[in-house]
Amino acid sequence: MVFRHISEDIKRQALWLLENGYITREVAYLLGVSSKSIRRWQNNFDIHGSVVAPANPLQGRPSDVTTELREDLISLTRESPELFLDEIQDWIAVAHEAAISRSHLWQILDDCAITYKKLRREASERDEALREQWKAAYQQHYTASQILFIDETSKDDRTIYRHYGRSVLGERATIAANFVRGERWSMVAALGVEGYSAVRVVPGSVDGDEFFDFIVVDVLPTMNPFPGDRSILVMDNCAIHKSNALREVVEG
Incomplete structure (x- = not known):
């Protein structure tokens, strides 16, 4: 029938x-x-009491997603958060021999509380073991008042815009924005527990010569011999920081 x-x-x-x-x-x-x-x-x-039976909460096709697959998905996204959906589908097909549609995969990720976020970049040279060793040595041998942190930042006409916004469902979240970089300004500063001890703002970018001059002219006069306050400089691995001449001046 x-x-x-x-x-x-x-x-x-x-x-x-x-x-x-x-x-x-x-x-x-x-x-x-x-x-x-x-x-x-x-x-x-x-x-x-009705000609229509109530819906059965247990009715429906049993899930083909195992606990092992869910746990592996969580591990995969922690190791490779940048993967596209089709790449995750391929991984599931190879690792678990399962064919899962894109819509089903979206639901699985949602059930696992895995959401789509903007990626935060970390330096590929970063070594967590060395970082932990450095922090342990810092806590044991140094005090916060001895440290000056050096870093740079910059802005142009494109850096003032936020990358996320809200809109009604089905409508784009749109703002008027400049697509031309425009004038660029950079700042380099030395920061300690008492605040900024030296700041320099320059048009364009901070190059090696500008950074060397900033350290020698603006920063070193505010520092003291080790182990006094403001006697240790800490900076990241930016190329302009890796100067033998600068190291000789600072340590000399």
């Missing part, structure tokens, strides 16, 4: 006819339904 939808009104009418003296076979003939369906509607009404 071909399945066809039977409205709730017809089901209630069938029970009304039964209550008014018609037998099941007659009701089935009059309404063009099967006797089995009528008995099922009557059973639903007797048990649930």
Whole structure:
């Protein structure tokens, strides 16, 4: 028999006819339904008070996503958060021999509380073991008042805009923005526990010569011999910081 939808009104009418003296076979003939369906509607009404049974929360296709797959997905996104959906699909096909659609994968990721975020970049040269060793040595041998941190930053006409916004569902979040870099300004500063001890702002970028001059002219005069306050310079691995001449001047 071909399945066809039977409205709730017809089901209630069938029970009304039964209550008014018609037998099941007659009701089935009059309404063009099967006797089995009528008995099922009557059973639903007797048990649930309605010709339609309540939805079964356990009904549906069992999930083909194992706990192992979910745990592996979490590990995968921690190791390689930049993967596209099709790359994750390929990985699942190879590692778990399972074919999962993109929409299903979205649902699995959502169930695992894995969300799509803007990537935060870290230097590939970063070594966590060496960082922990440095922090342990710092805490054991140095005090905060001895440290001066050096770093640079810059801005142009494109850096003032935020990268995320909100809009009504189905509409783009759009702002007017400059696509031309425009005039660029850079700042380099020395920061300690008492605040900034030296700051320099220059047009364009801070190059090696500018950085060397900043350290010699602006920073070193504010420092003291080790182990006094402001006696240690800490900077990142930017190329302009790696100067033998600068190291000789600072340590000399």
